[in-house]
Amino acid sequence: MKKRSRGASVSNRLRPVGVIRSELLSPRGAPTQGSEGAPDAWLEVHRWAAKGLHRLAAGDEIIDVTWFHRARRDVLRVHPRSDRRIPMTGVFATRSPDRPNPLGFHPVTIRAVEANRLRIGPIEAIDGTPVVDIKPVLRRES
Amino acid sequence: MKKRSRGASVSNRLRPVGVIRSELLSPRGAPTQGSEGAPDAWLEVHRWAAKGLHRLAAGDEIIDVTWFHRARRDVLRVHPRSDRRIPMTGVFATRSPDRPNPLGFHPVTIRAVEANRLRIGPIEAIDGTPVVDIKPVLRRES
Numbered sequence: 001m002k003k004r005s006r007g008a009s010v011s012n013r014l015r016p017v018g019v020i021r022s023e024l025l026s027p028r029g030a031p032t033q034g035s036e037g038a039p040d041a042w043l044e045v046h047r048w049a050a051k052g053l054h055r056l057a058a059g060d061e062i063i064d065v066t067w068f069h070r071a072r073r074d075v076l077r078v079h080p081r082s083d084r085r086i087p088m089t090g091v092f093a094t095r096s097p098d099r100p101n102p103l104g105f106h107p108v109t110i111r112a113v114e115a116n117r118l119r120i121g122p123i124e125a126i127d128g129t130p131v132v133d134i135k136p137v138l139r140r141e142s
Numbered sequence: 143m144k145k146r147s148r149g150a151s152v153s154n155r156l157r158p159v160g161v162i163r164s165e166l167l168s169p170r171g172a173p174t175q176g177s178e179g180a181p182d183a184w185l186e187v188h189r190w191a192a193k194g195l196h197r198l199a200a201g202d203e204i205i206d207v208t209w210f211h212r213a214r215r216d217v218l219r220v221h222p223r224s225d226r227r228i229p230m231t232g233v234f235a236t237r238s239p240d241r242p243n244p245l246g247f248h249p250v251t252i253r254a255v256e257a258n259r260l261r262i263g264p265i266e267a268i269d270g271t272p273v274v275d276i277k278p279v280l281r282r283e284s
Contacts, residue, residue, distance in 0.1 A: 010209075010210075010211050010212065010213060010215060010244065011215075012155055012156045012157075012158075012209065012211075012272075013154055013155050013156075014154045014155075014156060014243050015154075015215075015242055015243060016154075017234075017242050017243065049218065049242055051218040051219055051232060052218040052219070052232040052233045052234040052241070052242070053232045053234055053235075054219055054230070054231060054232030054235065055229075055231045055232055055235045056232060056234060056235045060235075062234075063247070065243075065245060067152075067154065068152075069152050069154075070152065071152060073152060073153075073157075076191065076193040076194040077193055077194070077196060087197075088196070089196060089197045090193060090194040090195045090196030090197055090198060091194045092159075092194040092195055092198060092204075092275070092276035092277070093195075093196065093197045093198045093202075093278060094278065095277065095278065099194070099275065100157055100159050100191055100194070100274075100275070101156050101157060101159065101207075101274045101275050102152065103207060103245070103274070103275050105205070105277060130154075132242075132243045132245070133234070133241065133242070133243050133245050134234035135234070135237065135247060136235060136236065136237065
C-alpha cells in the first residue's frame, strides 16, 4: 500500500479487517454476553490484514471489535437487555448494539491460531458479523 | 431522527458523538497510556447525542472510544511503543494508533457530569480527538 504522510486527513469510513464465522446464525436466541453460554467461533482475518496478527498466540486475551451491521443508529435510550422492567437508560451507559456508532466489544481468549484465522471464545456475535479491530485486553494500571 | 427498520443496511461511516477537550495539545510528549501521568480532560458530547449519557454518574468506569484522526491506516506491523529494541509486532497485538481502523480505547473514571459533558481521566488523548462511542467498562464474568 502507498504510504500517506502523518497528518493527512483520515477517512472516517470503517474497513472490515475480518469476519466472524459462528454456529450462531441469528440474533434470536443468541446470548447477550459471551459469558452467558456462548460458543467458540472463528475470527477469519482478510488476507490483506493478516500480517497484523503477527505475535498473537493461543492463550492471549484480546478484545474483538465488531460492527453491528444490523443495528439501529438513531437510538439514544434503551431498556437495558431489552427488559422493560429496567428503566430507560442512555445507550452510553449500556452495551446495547443500537447506538450512534454500533461498535461491539467482545473480550475473548484465543484458543488457536491458524494462518489468517483465530479460534476465539466464548463469543455471542453471530455468523457474518464484520470485525473492524483486534486489541490486547485493556488493563488499568493506575 | 427518522426510525429505520431493523435489518436496513447500516452505513460503515463513523459519526463522532463528541470531542476531547484537553490541555494536551500535541502527541509529542503526551503519555502513551492514561496511567502514565496523563491529566483529566473534558469529554464534550454533541447536543444531538447528549441523551445517550442518561444515568452515567461520577465514579462510573467507562471506556471512551476515540478515532485517531491523525493515524496511518496502512500500517500492519510496528515496534511497540515506537521502541526499536522491541521486535516488530502485528498491530492487532499492540495498542498502536496506526492500524487499519484507528480506534482508541481509553478506560477512564467519570469525575463529574455537567449537562452534555463528562469530566474524565486520566486520559492521554489530545485536544480535539473525536469520540465515537462510550461504553461501560468490560467485565469478563466467565
